[in-house]
Amino acid sequence: MITERAVEQLPPEIKPLYITHQAFIAEHSVDPDLWRVADLKNARGDEPPNHFLDIDFEEGSTAPFLNVPRDYDEYVRKYGIGPTTRYGRLPWRAEEIYNRLVDAMKQLGRPDAPYAADNARYLLAVLAHYIEDAHQPLHGALNYDGQMTNQRGIHARFETQMILRDRTAWKWTPRPVQVITDFKAFMFKTVVDSQQLVASLLAADLKATEGREWYDDAYFAVLTKEAGPMAERRMNEAATAVASAAYSAWIAAGRPAIPAEGERTPARIRR
Ligand SMILES: [Zn+2]
Numbered sequence: 001m002i003t004e005r006a007v008e009q010l011p012p013e014i015k016p017l018y019i020t021h022q023a024f025i026a027e028h029s030v031d032p033d034l035w036r037v038a039d040l041k042n043a044r045g046d047e048p049p050n051h052f053l054d055i056d057f058e059e060g061s062t063a064p065f066l067n068v069p070r071d072y073d074e075y076v077r078k079y080g081i082g083p084t085t086r087y088g089r090l091p092w093r094a095e096e097i098y099n100r101l102v103d104a105m106k107q108l109g110r111p112d113a114p115y116a117a118d119n120a121r122y123l124l125a126v127l128a129h130y131i132e133d134a135h136q137p138l139h140g141a142l143n144y145d146g147q148m149t150n151q152r153g154i155h156a157r158f159e160t161q162m163i164l165r166d167r168t169a170w171k172w173t174p175r176p177v178q179v180i181t182d183f184k185a186f187m188f189k190t191v192v193d194s195q196q197l198v199a200s201l202l203a204a205d206l207k208a209t210e211g212r213e214w215y216d217d218a219y220f221a222v223l224t225k226e227a228g229p230m231a232e233r234r235m236n237e238a239a240t241a242v243a244s245a246a247y248s249a250w251i252a253a254g255r256p257a258i259p260a261e262g263e264r265t266p267a268r269i270r271r
Pocket of ligand 1 (some may be wrong): 033051133
């Protein structure tokens with residue numbers, strides 16, 4: 001849902017590259033979750049830690065959590081590879097994919113890079129996943145499933161069950177697309193903002209469970225009333241962030257011309 005909206009709100013300069021492949025991009029934006037299932041590895045290790053950063057992991061630390069180095073190597077040096085694998089590496093993974101998207105944009109229209117446009121579309125799908133994960137409050141906190149406060153399962157109740165009970169209930173109000181000049185800093189800010197929303201989300205869950213034995217309709221009615229507006233805002237911010245990332249990658253690549261659809265396919269028969 002979020003990725004579909006993101007593609008719709010792309011600025012006109014780059015929209016033609018993506019909008020005709022909107023369904024492809026939306027569908028493939030879930031691929032990184034499948035890589036997790038398939039146990040695919042990447043340069044830094046397993047896939048799961050790419051989807052979160054429990055930025056509040058250090059006891060007593062507070063926002064904006066500058067105790068967590070923004071440089072990946074420094075982060076690993078400070079806490080060790082074991083702990084950092086447990087706490088996650090989402091901003092760095094998103095930055096890696098963003099840089100690959102910039103590279104693909106730079107290659108647009110070059111005769112020796114016939115797949116640049118296809119690569120850009122796929123990389124945007126993958127990037128969308130990580131950006132959207134970063135907007136989900138529980139992807140930025142150690143208590144990511146309420147396991148530390150006896151609220152286990154809140155992760156899925158919030159991001160899946162509550163959202164899908166009535167997917168038409170969510171209002172989409174596109175915000176202005178921004179030029180992101182420091183993508184990693186943007187990702188860190190997104191994660192910090194997410195972490196700041198966790199306390200109110202857990203409070204909403206607590207209120208909704210009060211006096212109830214089951215996660216029934218009444219539970220979700222209260223959860224939706226309490227946490228729904230925040231979820232809606234984060235989904236909208238995520239859509240705009242994905243559109244902003246796509247736009248920023250194009251600018252970082254030097255505003256390449258967007259090739260017309262079909263141009264890369266050589267004619268089979270000379271006429
Ligand atoms: Zn994910």
